[in-house]
Amino acid sequence: MAYRMKRSDETCEEALRRIAVEEIDAALAEIDDTAMDLHEKVHQVRKRAKRLRGLIRLVRASFPDYAAENAAIRDAARRLSGLRDFEGMVETVDKLAEATGPEGLAPLRDHLIAVRDGAVAGSDVVADLAAFRADLVALRARAEGWSLTETGFKAMRPGLEKVFARARRDRRLAAETPETAVIHDWRKAVKYHWYHTRLLQPLDPSPMDRRAEQVRRLSEFLGDHHDLAVLDAWLAGLADPPGGEAVRTALRTRIAARQGVLETEAQALATRLFASPARDLSRRWKRLWKAWRAA
Structure with missing residues (x-):
């Protein structure tokens, strides 16, 4: 694969x-x-x-x-x-x-x-x-x-921990201040962690597959949130919006409501995925790495 x-x-x-x-x-x-x-x-x-x-x-x-x-x-x-x-x-x-x-x-x-x-x-x-x-x-x-x-794992551990810690920190920041830029930064860290989970999937295939799928879903929630922000900004800047001003206002309200739903779903999922400190995750994955290489 x-x-x-x-x-x-x-x-x-x-x-x-x-x-x-x-x-x-x-x-x-x-x-x-x-x-x-x-x-x-x-x-x-x-x-x-x-x-x-x-x-x-x-x-x-x-x-x-x-x-x-x-x-x-x-x-x-x-x-x-x-x-x-x-x-x-x-x-x-x-x-x-x-x-x-x-x-x-x-x-x-x-x-x-x-x-x-x-x-x-x-x-x-x-x-x-x-x-x-x-x-x-x-x-x-x-x-x-x-x-x-x-x-060996030493080549990957700092990068793995840095990305995970950033995703964990950005989740807290987004909970406190759910601004577009904050959520976009959070999404980038989550996506990199998704890539890292996929790269290291052979260490423990079934659990890693499950985690990768959950992180992918989280990344999609955050990506959809960002895409809606881009669409909203584009709509706001249109001199002649399709359907007129009333339609634009209704669409922007609809976008904001959907973003609120996505924020709630993302936080619920991320709280479980990033509950432990980065060092705890890297220690577990290091043990898996050693067992995998020794097999």
């Missing part, structure tokens, strides 16, 4: 290189897939970039090239952000309709689709994908030679 440590990886360094190359090769294949819808293609390769950033963040403390490579992956993915932003808002409207009912959302959805399609027509997505592809090819060549200064 992709995006996992394997017992056949003799070292963490070898695992780092293998997983990075696998993700890059998958992204290159998606870019080259002529049958794949353009919007889906952009969505998929941006997810690959996020997985790569999650991978290197796990070994950040022992990876001398972390800062440069993280910036390279981030900047490459930004080439495709414009198209994805509008497609993301269409998906956000669809999720809002699913959660609260479709009434009153059709004019907004139609307007967003028209804006999205206009953005595609007015840009050179093919050229942006070609440039992103070139960045990935260069990254692949470097990834084959990536090196770490530590071995």
Whole structure:
């Protein structure tokens, strides 16, 4: 299974290189897939970039090239952000309709689709994908030679603890001050912990699968919250909102109500997932690591 440590990886360094190359090769294949819808293609390769950033963040403390490579992956993915932003808002409207009912959302959805399609027509997505592809090819060549200064679980423990501690801290901050920026920061930490749980799933497959699924759900709650904030900000800035001012006011009220529900669901789930300090989690996972490597 992709995006996992394997017992056949003799070292963490070898695992780092293998997983990075696998993700890059998958992204290159998606870019080259002529049958794949353009919007889906952009969505998929941006997810690959996020997985790569999650991978290197796990070994950040022992990876001398972390800062440069993280910036390279981030900047490459930004080439495709414009198209994805509008497609993301269409998906956000669809999720809002699913959660609260479709009434009153059709004019907004139609307007967003028209804006999205206009953005595609007015840009050179093919050229942006070609440039992103070139960045990935260069990254692949470097990834084959990536090196770490530590071995075994020691290479991963600081990154694992830092991300977990940040998610735990941000949960408390969001409970005290549920502002958009605070919740967005919390979501980023949660998503990185999700990636780390997936990478280390072979240590204890069934429990780790369950945790990964719960963290994924939490990440989705927080991601939906952020996407609604983006949609709300876009709506607020429209000079001529679809349906008029009364419709815009009603939609923004509806968005805020849905965000409140998502905050409640996220806090309930996160309280269980992040109950223990980061060091407790890393100690448990270190014991699992040693048993897994010794098997």
